[in-house]
Amino acid sequence: MAVTNWIAEKDIVDSVTDALQFISYFHPQDFVQYLSRAYSVETSPSARSAIGQILVNSRMAAMGKRPLCQDTGVVNVFARVGIEARIASKKPLQELIDEAARRAYLSDENPLRASVVADPLFARRNSGDNTPAMVNVELVAGDKLEFDVSAKGGGSENKTKFAVLEPSDSVSDWVVKTVEKLGAGWCPPGILGIGVGGSVEKTMLMAKQVLNEPLDMWDILRRGPSSKLEEVRVEIYERVNALGIGAQGLGGMTTVLDVKIRSFPTHAASLPVALIPNCAATRHVHFSLDGFGPAQFEPPDIHDWPQVIIDHTASSGRRVDLDHLTDDEIAGWKPGETLLLSGTLFTGRDAAHKRMLEALRAGQPLPVDLRNKAIYYVGPVDPVGDEVIGPAGPTTSTRMDRFLDELLPATGLKVMIGKAERGDSAIRAIAKNKAAYLIAVGGAAYLVSKAVRSAQPVAYQDLGMEAIYRMVVEDMPVMVAVDCRGTSIHTVGPALYRR
Known part of the structure; x- marks a missing residue:
């Protein structure tokens, strides 16, 4: 009878720690290949530019070993425990994985952003180390421990949808209609x-x-579907891409790179369906432990990344001096136009907006003067070494929509920078106040951070990564998403590519 080796507690913690660091800066190899193909066939200039920036950012992150995205995600672990596995630990698996998450996110060499709030209902204070992890355990045959470790960002997680359909309903129809309403967040x-x-x-x-x-969608398309499940996957893939949403919702040929489906027997009266999208910062790795030491992770070949050159010279966009914004200049910006921003901007997300609005309603002064200024919706990663700031990509802007009706006229704020579309009420407020909304590319956080010349927290420091920073940027690449007349690229762009 074979003797099963003991799986050391240290090997579990070290392996999960290394996995979380590994996926923070390495895209899966197949994802890079699929994204590269999408770049090569894209006909929309705006979408092609966005995909190009994501690829450049991905290569930079892989070489610099810094996060792909400023939202380094909530830790998700699916563990399959072999029933014959022998684990040399008396601690719960949750406790071991939390320790690994704590080590990975508080790393001195590559600190990751802590995004978990410990109390979801009331205080919503940041846990400070991104724990606890979301752990699911399954007892299976065998004598090994298998792990799927991923880091799931809030922007894509927030777009999760669930429905219980009638048994005679079409799952494909529900998915396509749902994706059409998700927006680009x-x-x-x-x-x-x-x-x-x-x-x-x-x-x-x-x-x-x-x-x-x-x-594996390319393989299926090349050889043809070999099962009814693959037929449904191809149908959804083709119909979703035909919506014309495109990269970052700008309108284009590719919205999804693959469609994955898993099913399980259900009640005869039910057809439950869940949809969870993964974003351009897809991050996951699989490994197993058998008692012979911690897992080893092999970096992808840097030659897998295409040589994409993003032109950020004066010829590639209109230069804008953020320290001397005027209504006339803003009025000249057109949806889809590339701008290169230089000068001072402030940062602020949900929590900061809420505090500013509370101060205004109480007749109190704001900690920063936003008149004729720009605000960037971002929660950056902490810097390391000689970095001014860590990866600093945009967050989903719709969360700030509810504040604009009061904030814009009260502060004189003129420019907002984020990602994805704005809601109807926000667009009306932007047009009414002759402001503008710009987007940076979600999934290009490390690339964007290279445009930041200085960054200093100036207010609400207790909010951690949601504090207000004063930043000075140089040639920060953005695109006009909503102009001062209320025309949105997220409406006109997809309409051109819907097929």
Whole structure:
């Protein structure tokens, strides 16, 4: 009878720690290949530029070993424990994985952004170390421990949808209609994870689990579907891409790179369906432990990345001096136009906006003067070495929509920078106040951070990464998303590419 080796507690913690660091700066190899192909066939100049920036950012992150995205995600771990596995630890697996997450996110060499708030209902204070992790454990045959480790950002996680359909309903129709309404906050192009059947919680878990599977849509398209499930995957893939949403919602040929589906038997009266998208910062890795030491992770070949050159010279966009903004200049900006921003801007997200609005309503002065200024919706990663700031990509702007009606006229704020579309009320407020909304590319955080020349927290420091910073930038590349007349690129762009 074979003797099973003991799996050391240290090997579990070290392996998960290394996995979290590894996925923070390495895209999966297949994702790079699929994204490169999308770049090569894209006909929309705006979408092609966005995909190009994501690829350049991905290569920079891989070489510099710094996060792909400023939202370094909530830790998600699916663990399959072999029933014959022997684990040399008396601690719960949750405790071991939390320790690994703590070490990975507080690393001195590559600190990751802590995004978890410990109390979701009331204080919503940041846990400071991104714990606890979201851990799911399954007992399976065998004598090994298998892990799928991923880091899931809030922008794509927030677009999760669930429904219980009638058994005679079309899952494909529901998915396509749902994706059409999601907007661009999940940072396409990415992957759709779909769970069908089981129970409510089973469906959601399957949709999350299936996102960790290797991409194979090209193989299916080349040889043709070999099962009814593959036929449904291809149908959804083609119909979603035909919506014309495109990279970052700008309008284009590719919205999804693959569609993954997992199903399970369900009640005869039910058809539960869950949809979870993965964004352009797709991050996951699989490994197993057998008692012979910690997992080893092999970096992808840097030659897998295409040589994409992004032109950020004066000829590639209109130069804008943020320290001398005027209504006349803003009036000249057109949706889809590239701008290169230089000068001073402030940062601020949900929590900062809420405090500023509370101060205004109480008749109190704001800690910063926003008149004729720009605000960037960002929660950056801490810097290391000689960095001015860590990766600093945009967050989803719709979360700030509710504040604009009061904030814009009260402060004189003229420019907002974020990602994805704005809602109707926000667009009306932008037009009414002759302001403008610009977008930076979600998934290009490390690239964007290289335009930052200085960064200093100036207010609400207790909010951590959501504090207000004063930044000085030089040639920060952005695109006009909503002009001062209320025309949105997220409306006119996809309309051109819908097919």
